[in-house]
Every structure is written in structure tokens, then in C-alpha cells.
Amino acid sequence: MKALEGVKVLDFTHVQSGPTCTQLLAWFGADVIKVERPGVGDATRKQLIDVPGADSLYFTMLNHNKRSIELNSKNETGKQVLTRLIETCDVMVENFAPGALDRMGFTWERIQEINPAMILASIKGFGPGKYEDCKVYENVAQCAGGSASTTGFRDGPPLVTGAQIGDSGTGLHLCLGIVTALYHRTQTGKGQKVSAAMQDGVLNLSRVKLRDQQRLAAGPLKEYSQFGEGVPFGEATPRAGNDSGGGQPGRILKCKGWETDPDAYTYFITQAAVWGNVCDVIGKPEWKDAPGYATPPERLDKLNEIFDAVEQWTMTKTKFEVMDICNPLNIPVGPILSMKELMEDEGLRKTGTIVDVEHPERGTYVTVGCPVKLSDSPVEVVRSPLLGEHTEEVLTQVLGYEGEALAAVIESGAVGDVRKEAAE
Incomplete structure (x- = not known):
């Protein structure tokens, strides 16, 4: 049995931070329904294209095991469909700009009216405060969360890391929050809001540097190379190279x-x-x-x-x-492994950490599988959905539309050009 089997997730996320979270939920067995703008979809579908006419690796590697429905939430019929989705699903995940859900007419209060058991999970750049309305991307989060100021060599500029600790790291944090809220709901019956700020997530992953900031009050950081070199410390945790x-x-x-x-x-x-x-x-x-x-x-x-x-x-x-x-x-030693070496590593392939996936538009590609292994709930990595591939399936099987009601939704323009058959 899948660990989250029976849980329905309404996925209103895009780019990387939110899709990282919902992909994990899908790997653990949740039915993740990705809502996308008709005819456009997640912006990453067409970013960094390497195979003309196919979804990018950026999109495919973040959206496995999901279903895709096209939905215009500004269309009146689209709002009705969204309302039914909220009624039906257990979790709603979004990483819109601050206030976007409210402007759509779906405030937290309205969502609670529709489904008191709904868990609303959100990723934002910053928590409440003077920066809460600011737009945040991966590298901005690394800089604002303390990672960049403590990365690099002492005589060089701050550096960002190749690990996506702002986007993917925050998605991991939000996933934990959602699962915790689901557990809480089993005991109370109530949904709740779950939030994860990218600045907070980066700072959490940089906690040893916050540790060192406080240790400076007691004297120099002796394990840093600059101590042995006789270089004075300043007021803030310095960059320490590869120490x-x-x-x-x-x-x-x-x-x-x-x-x-x-x-x-x-x-x-x-x-x-x-x-x-x-x-x-x-x-x-x-x-x-x-x-x-x-x-x-x-x-x-x-x-x-x-x-x-x-x-x-x-x-x-x-x-x-x-x-x-x-x-x-x-x-203790460790080789510096390149992405090519990791992609070809037999051990990682055996554990399902590196996986080959077949896609109807782009052929075979390599992706990272689920990094968390459960002994009784193995993960099968299923390819990402084509845009709107499951629109009719979700309307009929999940929401119960049929006959004239189904035709009215399709004809309204709220759900794009419905794919009548799943892609082979």
C-alpha cells in the first residue's frame, strides 16, 4: 500500500518549490491533480527546451506521478469546477505571489466554508514582515537566508550553491508540514494553514552558520582556517572555503x-x-x-x-x-562526483535514486527518484503528465460531471481543449 493512498492533493504550484513538494506527495501515493492554465500550463514546460516540441526536463523532473487538468479559474464555470475540487480534495498547495488566491475569490475563510477539513499549504519568499510582498527566486532566497554570505572563500565574494536549497529545500519543508497537518486532522477532523517561507527554509539549512555567529562572542572560531593563519575575525560568520x-x-x-x-x-x-x-x-x-x-x-x-x-x-x-x-x-574522505558520474552510478540506480523514464514526446530521460525510502511503500516513478492530459478524467471520475453537465463545462472554455484520450 502507498503511504498516502486515498489523499487527494489540489496542486496549484508552478516552477520548482511547489512542484518539489507535490511530487513527493505523489511519490508517497497521493493523487496529485495539477491545475494548469489552458493552453499554457506550468511556465517550466517551455523553459530550457532541449527537445523541440516536448516538455522540458525542468518540468518533467519536477512533476512525476501527477495528473494534469487545464482550468481557467477566472472563468465563472472554472470557479465552479475549482469549488468542487476544493470540496473533494484534502490538501491544496500553492506558491502564487502573495494575495493571488484572495484575488481569485478563494480566501482562507472561503476555502474553510467550502471544506473545513481542507489543508491549505503555501510557499512564499518571506514570512510576515517588511519583505513579505517581495518576489523571490532560488538565488535570492539563498542570499536572504544566510547561505551566500557564508559560502565561498574569505578573500572572494559571496557565492550561491548549486544545490537548490531555496526552491527544492523549501518544498521539502512544506511537504513535512503537510504530512504533519494530515496527521493532526486524523485526530481533530480540522484542516489548517501550512506555510513555508523560502528565507526560513534556507536559514534552517544554514543553522550551523547561525551557531557560529553566536560562538564569535566567545572568541575566534578555531576550526576555521583563518584562525590558524592569524587573520582576525569580524562581526559576522565569515566565509570558510571548504573547511x-x-x-x-x-x-x-x-x-x-x-x-x-x-x-x-x-x-x-x-x-x-x-x-x-x-x-x-x-x-x-x-x-x-x-x-x-x-x-x-x-x-x-x-x-x-x-x-x-x-x-x-x-x-x-x-x-x-x-x-x-x-x-x-x-x-573520512569523499570523491567529488560529477553529474555525469552520478547519472551513471550503478548503486544509485539500484536504489531508485537515479531512474530512467519513458516519455511520449521526448523519449527516455534520466531523473532523480524519491530520496526517501519506505520499506513497505516502494515508489514507482511515473512520467510527468502532458498539458491537460487528465482533464476529462478528473472532471468525470473525481468530480462526477457527466452528460450535459460535462458538456457544459467543456463548452464553457474553462478547461481548454479536452484531451479525449490519454497519451500513449
Whole structure:
């Protein structure tokens, strides 16, 4: 049985943050009905096109296991259809600009009147405050949430990360909120509003840097490289390059082939518990007990020297050879894996983290499968829907329209050009 089987989700989301959330719900078994503008659909369908005439990877990789219905919510008949959808569904998810639902005539109060058990889940850029009406995109959220100011090297500008912690990260947070609200409803029978701000989500994922901000009041952050280099700290948590955030010194180091391969690197941590093994591996056994090297505090002002020595060794090995040598010795290391390497990884394919999907317009493509595994509720990744592919199916099977009533909805123009047959 699917974990969320029987739950109906009204998906009013677009681009990335909302679709990330609703895709997870769909993977866990919820019936996710994606509402899209007739003839247009989610903007990402036609963004970053790589196969002419087909939905983009941007769209397909965020909208698996969903049904698509075209609906003009400004059309009077469209409003009636939307009202029936709210009556029928358990959860409504939206990431419109602030106030958009209200302008459509579907305030929280109105939604509660229609369905008191409805859970309304929303993603916004900011929570209540002076920025709440501002528009937010991925990189804006990373900057406003503290990630960019603490990412990069000390002598360089702030940097955003390639991980979509603003959009996808907030979608993950909202999904947790929805499932929690569903659990609450089983005990109270009442729906509630669930909100997740992108700034809040990024800050939550950057909490160790907020930790370090407070630690500055007690003195310099000794695990940061700049302490060992004698560089004074300022008033805010600084950028720390590739230093480890957990207190154990670590850096990204070159491996064999780095001259031509931009990803021939490894992350190497000189964990205190295995310092002796590190010394043996890199050919510096004398450092094990030498004054100035024997204990972690003594090594703080010598980290550049130590990692230079480690790198001289890693440069003689491939990143995978470093793994093979260090793991049996409990030395924490990790290869810098490219997207190409991840896409071809047999282990990730075996677990369903990397999946091949067939699509009627674009053929086979590779996507990320569900990152959360449930032992009794396996996930099958189903391709994303074509625009309006399930309009008639939802009208008839979910909302109960038939005969003249169905014809009237279709003729009203509220639901676009109805596809009478699902795509092969």
C-alpha cells in the first residue's frame, strides 16, 4: 500500500518549490491533480527546451506521478469546477505571489466554508514582515537566508550553491508540514494553514552558520582556517572555503588527473580519532607524537602545512583510490562526483535514486527518484503528465460531471481543449 493512498492533493504550484513538494506527495501515493492554465500550463514546460516540441526536463523532473487538468479559474464555470475540487480534495498547495488566491475569490475563510477539513499549504519568499510582498527566486532566497554570505572563500565574494536549497529545500519543508497537518486532522477532523517561507527554509539549512555567529562572542572560531593563519575575525560568520562545518578540519584536495579533469578532487577530513592513520597514509609517521602536531589544538596553526602534505599524497591517487585506501582505515574522505558520474552510478540506480523514464514526446530521460525510502511503500516513478492530459478524467471520475453537465463545462472554455484520450 502507498503511504498516502486515498489523499487527494489540489496542486496549484508552478516552477520548482511547489512542484518539489507535490511530487513527493505523489511519490508517497497521493493523487496529485495539477491545475494548469489552458493552453499554457506550468511556465517550466517551455523553459530550457532541449527537445523541440516536448516538455522540458525542468518540468518533467519536477512533476512525476501527477495528473494534469487545464482550468481557467477566472472563468465563472472554472470557479465552479475549482469549488468542487476544493470540496473533494484534502490538501491544496500553492506558491502564487502573495494575495493571488484572495484575488481569485478563494480566501482562507472561503476555502474553510467550502471544506473545513481542507489543508491549505503555501510557499512564499518571506514570512510576515517588511519583505513579505517581495518576489523571490532560488538565488535570492539563498542570499536572504544566510547561505551566500557564508559560502565561498574569505578573500572572494559571496557565492550561491548549486544545490537548490531555496526552491527544492523549501518544498521539502512544506511537504513535512503537510504530512504533519494530515496527521493532526486524523485526530481533530480540522484542516489548517501550512506555510513555508523560502528565507526560513534556507536559514534552517544554514543553522550551523547561525551557531557560529553566536560562538564569535566567545572568541575566534578555531576550526576555521583563518584562525590558524592569524587573520582576525569580524562581526559576522565569515566565509570558510571548504573547511568542515563540524569542527573536524577538512578540505577539498586535488587528486590524480586534476590538470584535465575538473572533478578530480576528494574531500579529506583529518579526524582526530584517526590522526595516526592519516600520518601513516601520507608518509608522515613522525607527526603522530611530535610536539605541535600530536593534539588537535596544536595542529590548528599548521593546517595549511598538513593539508599541503595530504594533497601531495592525494595527487598520486585517483579520487576512487583515495576512497579505497582510506575507508578501511576509518579516515573520512569523499570523491567529488560529477553529474555525469552520478547519472551513471550503478548503486544509485539500484536504489531508485537515479531512474530512467519513458516519455511520449521526448523519449527516455534520466531523473532523480524519491530520496526517501519506505520499506513497505516502494515508489514507482511515473512520467510527468502532458498539458491537460487528465482533464476529462478528473472532471468525470473525481468530480462526477457527466452528460450535459460535462458538456457544459467543456463548452464553457474553462478547461481548454479536452484531451479525449490519454497519451500513449
